[in-house]
Amino acid sequence: MSLKILQPGLFSSLQDDGRYTGMSHGVPVSGAMDLNVYHFVNRILDNLPNASCIEFFHQGLEIQFLKPTFICVGGLEINLQLNGEPISTFQIINIKPDDILKIREMKKGNWGYIAIKNGFDSSEFFKSQSFYEAFTKKRFQSGDEYNYEEYDGTSGGNVPDFDFNYYKSDLQVFKGPEFSKLSLTLQYQLINADFSLSANLNRMAYQIQETLENELKEIITGPVLPGTIQYTPAGKMIVLMRDAQVTGGYPRILQLSEKAINQLSQFRAKSKVHFKLSEINSEKI
């Protein structure tokens, strides 16, 4: 074994691009909550785009490396320490045996990523190492050990600076299959009002704090995707995230673009949420 979990932090797990091919077995897509940071840290190490990374939520994770390698840590604003000394995000870090990395504080965003040269070597399910309780561990626990390949060479691609402005633009949404069944008033509200994010945030779903008037009945259970916004009989809006189930019975009123899922994943409780409607080629249902 080559990586040891000293302190698991909150909801830490291994994640990659996720798995679409398990959907017909009821297996969620999963994968990194913020694919943008995830892909970027892999790119810095010149890894394959789908190499598995550690995903962590806020602060607290502490890990020890037992073999030499290179890593790169990414997130919106994180204080990190290697053996007690501060280090930077989005930099290639040379790791020697017994080095200890600690996530001291996450000042902005929710999710951070630790890429390692050539990824981790953990069991795959539908060609993905992403954790999901039905077939892997749910999350890291103290004392867990994970494998990676020893790497002694040089590392790194020539990459531009990380673009923090990515997170400042509006959340792009498309009409969901049931959008056109809403009254015009509600349609207008949805795309013009400001909402706020509730504290109810996890890998399955993020909830919107405000409720809307309840207009639609449940639908015949149909397919949903990460980024689908469901509208419950109580008027709650639930944004499905990466570990969401593959089918649902609530009306699907909006669908986040792939970029907007990454953006929203980093929003904290009480953040202002504004949806910007884009036309994707669609037909009324």
Next chain:
Amino acid sequence: MTNMGSKSNKTMSIQPHVFQMNERSILIQLESNIDPQTLNILLSLKTQVQQKYSDLILEVINTYNSLLITYKSTINNFYDVKEQLLEDCHAIDEAFKPQTKLIKIPVCYDEEFALDAEQLSDATGLDFDEIINRHTKPEYRVYFIGFLPGFPYLGGLDSSLYCRRKQHPRSRIEMGSVGIAGNQTGIYPSASPGGWQIIGKTPLKLFDKENSTSPSLLSPGDRLTFESISKDEFDYLNSNPKDLKM
């Protein structure tokens, strides 16, 4: 996918709507109810789409009245793709009957597992033996797998057994529990919170994580029956899973 071809004049009994969900997913929804014929049509369309566009597609799933097609990359030419998919819809043989397997699910309806036997008797006016009778009689159809990995959405429940969900869902329902909710009956493939009325338990594994290519025991289209077993048989099969025969 730019081959427009000529539109078929054949009329379908169900109207397909083709809707782009996001950058790389398309939803085909049929205007129809929950019925076995719609399922057959969807499964036929699913097979055709999977074979015809295997290079472009990551996954196709079906539900009661929909197919969701997820492509490997962004869809840049939606109207061409839509045209093609509509043609595929119209070319479907509506009399198509998919090849299906019949699976027998042993269920122990013993009072130890039938947590909601009383509520169900009250709601249906039937004594529990009659409920078991009517639950084990039909041949059910698996429409699709969703909610939890391996969880089958089944059609075919005797309408005299329809029963509302529990007002206060349980925080944990054990793996293998068999329940009723509304007009559906189902089996929990793993422990989960839930509001279904629980009437029994199967020792059968519905989701096998050791089987990495086909972990779900059931597939859309499959036929299924429940077979009542005693508590002794349950205990035996539970500790000797290799003796389970379907």
